[in-house]
Amino acid sequence: MRRIAHIDMDAFFAAVERQRRPELAGKPLVIGGRGDPQARGVVSTASYEARRYGIHSAMPLRTAFRLCPEAVFLPVDHRAYSAVSQKVKAALLTVSPVLEDAGIDEAYLDVTALPGSAEEIGREIKRRVHAATGLTCSVGIAPNKRLAKIASDLQKPDGLTILTEEDAAGRIAALPVRKVPGIGPVTEAHLARLGVRTIGELAGLPAARLVAEFGAARAEFLYEAARGIDERELVTHWEPKEHSRETTFQQDTRDVQTIRRTIAELARELAGELRADGYRGRRIGIKIRFTGFDTHTRQHTLAAPTDAAEVIRRAAFACLQRLPLDRPVRLVGVRVGELEKGDG
C-alpha cells in the first residue's frame, strides 16, 4: 500500500506578505493583480480575516473591495513567493526524495518507504516546513494522490488529516462532488442535473450512465474519483510544453494599433523568457478575448522552432489577420508551443 502526502501552504501569498510586513498581522489582506482594488484583476489569495467577509480566490478585486473596503490590497509579487516556495520544496525533499511539484504552494510526497505512522510523518513534514520558512501548511496523507489532496483540504489552516484505505470511502461519501480535484463548476452543474451532489451519490451512478453523459474518458475519471481509486504515480520531472503571455486591457479597446503594439510587446517578452529558459517553439498562437468574454484563438506551426521575437511577432500578426476585429477587445495573448530544449 502506498502512502502519499499532499502539502498545501496556508493562504500562501498572504502569509509571505505578512511575514515581511508584521504590521499586517491580524488585518484582512487581499493579494491580487496590481494591488489596486479599482483596477481589473482578481483575488489570488485572501487571508483568513478577509475570507470572513466572503472574499475568496478568483473573485474580482472590485467585488472584494465592495465586501471589505478596509482590507489591505497588495499586488502579486511572484518572485518573492517563488523564493519561499523553493525553501518549502527543499525542506520537503529532506523528508522524502520522491516529490511532485504541484504549483507554487503545493506538493505531493511519496512517503511509502518512511518508517513511522502517518501521524508522525505528517507532523515531521509540518515541523520541517515551519523550521525552514516560519509558515504553516495543511497536510493530507492517504493511499493515493487524489485522496491525499482531498484530505489536506478537510482541515485547514495548519491541519493534518489521515485517510486510510478502510475509512476513505466512508469519510468522503458525504462531501460535495466539487471537492474532487478535476470536478469544476461545469461538471458540478451537469451532475446536479442528474440529481448528484455528493461523492457518495456519484459512486451510485452506473458506469454506463456516466459514459452516456460524459463520454468514455471523463466517465472513467468520475468512476474512479467517486471510489477513491487513483493509481497515478508522482511526476518528479517535468518539462514545459508551452509558454504564453497575455494581458487584459484596463478598458476594452477597438484600436487596432493598440492591439498590434501589445501583441508585439508580448512577443518580445515571450522571446526573452524562452531564451532565458533555453527553449524554442514551433507553434505560435494568439488569443483574443472580446467584450463579453468571448474568446478566440488562432495558431500557426512554423517549419523550424524559434526563440526570436521578430519571428514570433510576425507569426502572431499573421494569426491576427485571420480574426475579424469587429468588437471591442478585452484581452490579447501570445503563445509559443511545441517547445524543445534549444541549442542556442
Next chain:
DNA sequence: TCTGGGGTCCTATAGCCT
C-alpha cells in the same frame, strides 16, 4: 455589475492518406 495570468489535458472537427 463582474470575471487575471500562467499553464495542462481533452474533445471535436477537418483534411489527408491508405
Next chain:
DNA sequence: TCTGAGGCTATAGGACCC
C-alpha cells in the same frame, strides 16, 4: 473510379488547476 473505414495531424475551443 467511387465509397467507406480508420489512422494521423493540425487546429479551435473548453474545462480545470494554482
